[in-house]
Amino acid sequence: MRIAVDVMGGDHGCGVVIEGVKRALANDPKIAAIHLVGRQEDIQSALTAASVTDPRVQVVHASEVMAMDDKPTVALRKKKDSSMARTIELVAEGKADAAISLGNTGGILALATLKLRPLPGVERAGIATVIPAPDNEFVLLDSGANIDCKPVHLAQYAVMGHIYSREILGCQKPRVGLLSIGTEDNKGNELTQEAFKLCKQLDINFIGNVEGYDLFKNRVDVVICDGFVGNVVLKTCESLAVGMISMLKEELSRNPKRQLGAYLAQNALRAIKRRMDPEAYGGAPLLGLNGTVMKAHGSARERAIMNAIRITTETIQHQTNQIITDEIRRATERLAESKPAVPVTVPA
Amino acid sequence: MRIAVDVMGGDHGCGVVIEGVKRALANDPKIAAIHLVGRQEDIQSALTAASVTDPRVQVVHASEVMAMDDKPTVALRKKKDSSMARTIELVAEGKADAAISLGNTGGILALATLKLRPLPGVERAGIATVIPAPDNEFVLLDSGANIDCKPVHLAQYAVMGHIYSREILGCQKPRVGLLSIGTEDNKGNELTQEAFKLCKQLDINFIGNVEGYDLFKNRVDVVICDGFVGNVVLKTCESLAVGMISMLKEELSRNPKRQLGAYLAQNALRAIKRRMDPEAYGGAPLLGLNGTVMKAHGSARERAIMNAIRITTETIQHQTNQIITDEIRRATERLAESKPAVPVTVPA
Numbered sequence: 234m235r236i237a238v239d240v241m242g243g244d245h246g247c248g249v250v251i252e253g254v255k256r257a258l259a260n261d262p263k264i265a266a267i268h269l270v271g272r273q274e275d276i277q278s279a280l281t282a283a284s285v286t287d288p289r290v291q292v293v294h295a296s297e298v299m300a301m302d303d304k305p306t307v308a309l310r311k312k313k314d315s316s317m318a319r320t321i322e323l324v325a326e327g328k329a330d331a332a333i334s335l336g337n338t339g340g341i342l343a344l345a346t347l348k349l350r351p352l353p354g355v356e357r358a359g360i361a362t363v364i365p366a367p368d369n370e371f372v373l374l375d376s377g378a379n380i381d382c383k384p385v386h387l388a389q390y391a392v393m394g395h396i397y398s399r400e401i402l403g404c405q406k407p408r409v410g411l412l413s414i415g416t417e418d419n420k421g422n423e424l425t426q427e428a429f430k431l432c433k434q435l436d437i438n439f440i441g442n443v444e445g446y447d448l449f450k451n452r453v454d455v456v457i458c459d460g461f462v463g464n465v466v467l468k469t470c471e472s473l474a475v476g477m478i479s480m481l482k483e484e485l486s487r488n489p490k491r492q493l494g495a496y497l498a499q500n501a502l503r504a505i506k507r508r509m510d511p512e513a514y515g516g517a518p519l520l521g522l523n524g525t526v527m528k529a530h531g532s533a534r535e536r537a538i539m540n541a542i543r544i545t546t547e548t549i550q551h552q553t554n555q556i557i558t559d560e561i562r563r564a565t566e567r568l569a570e571s572k573p574a575v576p577v578t579v580p581a
Numbered sequence: 582m583r584i585a586v587d588v589m590g591g592d593h594g595c596g597v598v599i600e601g602v603k604r605a606l607a608n609d610p611k612i613a614a615i616h617l618v619g620r621q622e623d624i625q626s627a628l629t630a631a632s633v634t635d636p637r638v639q640v641v642h643a644s645e646v647m648a649m650d651d652k653p654t655v656a657l658r659k660k661k662d663s664s665m666a667r668t669i670e671l672v673a674e675g676k677a678d679a680a681i682s683l684g685n686t687g688g689i690l691a692l693a694t695l696k697l698r699p700l701p702g703v704e705r706a707g708i709a710t711v712i713p714a715p716d717n718e719f720v721l722l723d724s725g726a727n728i729d730c731k732p733v734h735l736a737q738y739a740v741m742g743h744i745y746s747r748e749i750l751g752c753q754k755p756r757v758g759l760l761s762i763g764t765e766d767n768k769g770n771e772l773t774q775e776a777f778k779l780c781k782q783l784d785i786n787f788i789g790n791v792e793g794y795d796l797f798k799n800r801v802d803v804v805i806c807d808g809f810v811g812n813v814v815l816k817t818c819e820s821l822a823v824g825m826i827s828m829l830k831e832e833l834s835r836n837p838k839r840q841l842g843a844y845l846a847q848n849a850l851r852a853i854k855r856r857m858d859p860e861a862y863g864g865a866p867l868l869g870l871n872g873t874v875m876k877a878h879g880s881a882r883e884r885a886i887m888n889a890i891r892i893t894t895e896t897i898q899h900q901t902n903q904i905i906t907d908e909i910r911r912a913t914e915r916l917a918e919s920k921p922a923v924p925v926t927v928p929a
Contacts, residue, residue, distance in 0.1 A: 302765065367828040377762060380770045414725060414812040417650065422728045422809045445816025449824035461770045462810055464762040466817055468793025473821055476797035480715040480856060481829075484849035491849045498842025501832035508828060 234264055234549050236542060237329035239320040240279075241271040241298040242336030244532045248279040250335065253538020258287050260539070261546060268293050268329055271316040295319040299336045301531060305343035317341060321348050324524040331525035331545045333516060333538075341528055342378050342519060349524035352554055354561040357382070358521040359390045359460070360528060361397050362467055363514040368451040370513075372398050372407075375460040376467045378519065382459035384427035385568070387411065388435060392564045393520040393557055394455035395437040400551040401544065407454035410443030412462060418442065424459060432457070434571045435564055474509065516541030518548055521557065525549055582612055582897050584890060585677035587668040588627075589619040589646040590684030592880045596627040598683065601886020606635050608887070609894060616641050616677055619664040643667040647684045649879060653691035665689060669696050672872040679873035679893045681864060683881055689874065690726050690867060697872035700902055702909040705730075706869040707738045707808070708876060709745050710815055711862040716799040718861075720746050720755075723808040724815045726867065730807035733916075735759065735776035736783060740912045741868040741905055742803035743785040748899040749892065755802035758791030760810060766790065772807060780805070782919045783912055822857065864889030866896055869905065873897055 238254060240247040247269075254267055266289050269276050273294040280290070295316040299308055308317060317336045323329040325348040334341050342358065351358060359375030374394040379386055391409050398407035411429055413421040420442055421429065432439045443453045445466075458466070481502075485495040495502070515537035516527035525548050529541045586602060588595040595617075602615055614637050617624050621642040628638070643664040647656055656665060665684045671677040673696040682689050690706065699706060707723035722742040727734055739757050746755035759777055761769040768790055769777065780787045791801045793814075806814070829850075833843040843850070863885035864875035873896050877889045 304767075367824045380762065412813060414728065414809055414816075419652075422807075425809075445813050445818070446820045448817055449820040458813075459770075461762055461773075462813055465760060465793050465806075465810055466813060468762075469796055469814055469817060470793070470821055472794045472797040473818055474825065476715045477822065477825055477853075477857070480853055481849070484852045485846055487849065487852075491846045494842045494844065494846025494849070496842070498833055498839045498846065501829070501835065501839045501842070504832045504835075505825075505828055509825070 234331070234546055235266040235268070235329045236264065236545055237268040237270055237293070237320045237323040237332045239271065239316045239332070239334035239336060240269050240276060241316040242301070242334065242531070243529070245534060247271055247275050248282060249534055250538050251276070251279045251283050251285060253533075253535040254290070254542065255283055255285050255287070256535060256539040257542035258289060261543070264289060264546065266291055268323055270295050270320040270323070271298070272296065293319060293323065299340045301337050303337060303340060305339040308340035308344050309347060318344050321345050321526065324526070325349055330549050331527065333527045333529060333541055333545055335529045335531050335533055338377055338528055341526065345519055345522050345524070345526045349522045349526070351521055352523050352558050352561065354558065354565050355521040356389060357386045358519045359386070359393065360517050361394060361520050362517040363402065364467070364470060365509045365511060365513060366449045366451060367508055369454065370402065371448065371453055372402070372455045373463050373467060374455065374457060374520070375463050376517065377460045377464035379460040382424060384424060384431055387424070387428035387457050387459065388431035388564065388568065389521070389561060391432050391435055391437060391439065391455070391457050392560050394457060396553060396556050396560060397518070397520060398455050400553055400556065401547050404454045406438050408440045408452070409437050409455040409457065410440050410447065410453040412456050412458035412466070413442035413444060415444055416442050416447070428457070431568055434567050436567065471511070512537040512540060514540055514544055516544055518544070523554070525554065582679070582894050583614040583616070583677045584612065584893055585616040585618055585641070585668045585671040585680045587619065587664045587680070587682035587684060588617050588624060589643075589664040590649070590682065590879070591877070593882060595619055595623050596630060597882050598886050599624070599627045599633060600631050601881070601883040602638070602890065603631055603633050603635070604883060604887040605890035606637060609891070612637060612894065614639055616671055618643050618668040618671070619646070620644065641667060641671065647688045649685050651685060651688060653687040656688035656692050657695060666692050669693050669874065672874070673697055678897050679875065681875045681877055681889055681893055683877045683879050686725055686876055689876055693867055693870050693872070693874045697870045697874070699869055700871050700906050700909065702906065702913050703869040704737060705734045706867045707734070707741065708865050709742060709868050710865040711750065712815070712818060713857045713859060713861060714797045714799060715856055717802065718750065719796065719801055720750070720803045721811050721815060722803065722805060722868065723811050724865065725808045725812035727808040730772060732772060732775035732779055735772070735805050735807065736779035736912065736916065737869070737909060739780050739783060739785060739787065739803070739805050740908050742805060744901060744904050744908060745866070745868060746803050748901055748904065749895050752802050754786050756788045756800070757785050757803040757805065758788050758795065758801040760804050760806035760814070761790035761792060763792055764790050764795075776805070779916055782915050784915065819859070860885040860888060862888055862892055864892055866892070871902070873902065
């Protein structure tokens with residue numbers, strides 16, 4: 234497997250990314266090549282600093298960097314030599330099997346959609362983020378790619394999320410739920426009510442509507458929603474979890490008695506961190522594209538990068554995109570059969 | 582002030598509600614009367630059990646109870662003698678100044694909209710829920726009343742949320758933010774992008790788009806969104822906070838060393854509970870109606886009920902509805918002026 238990594242555009246500089254790459258290479262002999270894409274001089278000095286001498290590493294120079302607040306149009310029209318664009322081009326040209334970037338989501342999505350195109354039958358790519366919960370983990374799809382969704386997009390996300398949960402997270406029969414404002418079948422807005430009817434037709438374990446209350450109670454493995462709602466949920470959860478943990482730290486350090494208590498209970502606090510580890514997956518795939526593209530968090534550090542590469546190799550090995558193509562075709566047929574009079578707006 | 586309380590329909594029975602009423606009466610001599618609405622025999626035995634002899638308490642019999650899964654149409658067409666309907670009718674008939682119910686939101690909203698009608702100029706009522714954050718608290722509006730919103734509804738929520746934060750939460754110059762998927766002005770879906778333009782015209786401290794990351798970092802006092810997004814956010818936050826706290830308890834009780842640590846640090850854990858107290862407000866008002874209506878959580882216990890009554894009396898005392906009427910009128914004029922060619926769809 235050959236993986237292209239956009240080493241620029243992360244919050245902590247390319248050295249951190251290259252350190253993560255080093256760990257991934259040490260762990261996985263099946264990686265045939267890693268292309269490090271970015272400013273050559275920056276990469277060379279980071280390689281020297283990290284003492285990386287692995288012959289599988291190849292440097293691909295790109296003169297420009299997408300900033301976090303650059304609009305998607307900048308990626309497409311202005312910064313044609315951005316590390317992000319060059320990374321995705323390596324996949325489009327068949328020189329790499331997958332692309333990983335820490336850069337801004339809008340840019341990655343625009344470039345990947347343009348240069349790789351969606352898989353046959355897929356209407357829109359979606360971002361599948363794995364969110365840790367106390368007793369399980371769940372996939373949130375779409376978590377920010379497709380802001381104004383149509384019902385059929387949500388149905389396709391249900392299919393893709395089901396595949397990702399089964400193939401990559403090892404969930405045998407993932408419970409797929411549609412995020413809504415109540416669990417009854419008729420609850421929801423116009424979009425989810427229509428999507429509900431489509432999801433009911435699919436050959437997946439669709440458990441119906443789920444609400445916010447269900448997310449952290451091990452009741453659902455794949456949560457389907459539009460990219461606006463998903464992005465709000467993702468960021469809200471991160472904000473609340475981080476807020477609660479920093480409040481806990483602050484309160485525990487307030488006086489010597491509490492500090493002693495915290496010292497004695499430190500393994501409990503570590504266990505919580507382990508159970509709710511946001512870096513366990515390091516990257517979220519853009520599912521539905523004709524190529525494997527992984528978006529890593531802008532603030533990803535070494536371990537997150539290493540994990541993002543691991544997830545990427547697993548996504549390739551499981552031939553996830555081939556499975557998505559097959560199952561989307563079958564889903565499209567089922568949806569067309571169930572509504573013979575008014576054809577569903579899915580490409581045949 | 583005279584307050585009508587629907588004592589049925591909560592998760593813990595009417596005894597808990599009546600206990601909360603008793604505490605509120607003890608705290609607040611300005612309450613002139615509390616109407617307890619529900620099955621007379623249930624109420625009488627609960628009053629006896631709680632030794633309530635306050636002459637300000639009046640019992641209003643209602644033979645039916647709205648169930649949590651009853652649809653709004655049941656409230657309107659079938660259960661005409663529900664405690665929920667009778668409670669709201671007391672306000673409509675001028676026999677009470679405010680209504681409080683723990684029952685299902687859809688039913689309360691349908692009944693209150695039908696029997697009380699919106700305030701002049703207000704297009705849709707919204708639910709304003711106060712969410713505790715580590716270093717502040719914020720109003721989330723709408724948190725579940727208006728599922729398929731129009732831009733002008735969000736702009737009106739911005740006005741009403743601003744008033745509620747200032748008058749009831751004592752926030753001098755509330756920071757009002759539009760919940761979106763990025764902080765840049767152009768981020769959002771079709772709805773929020775249009776609402777953004779309207780909010781910019783308002784005479785409030787509109788800070789622009791906020792995202793999930795901002796919610797628990799003391800960056801915003803009033804968060805505006807449609808009822809679908811708000812309801813998902815509200816329930817997700819509750820689920821995550823409860824999940825994290827039960828995980829903490831579980832890990833802290835796992836062995837004697839951790840238990841000792843937890844014992845020494847117990848004041849830290851109490852401080853966190855105090856700082857993130859979900860019962861501090863007990864109820865969320867339906868803002869924008871011609872009458873004061875408070876929705877309490879179905880699982881509310883004594884303290885939450887007492888606090889819901891406190892917030893209700895404050896809402897009345899501050900003449901919140903009169904202020905909303907005045908400021909909505911001014912907002913409507915501003916929006917009409919800023920778009921002379923294409924009139925904004927706000928009633929004049």
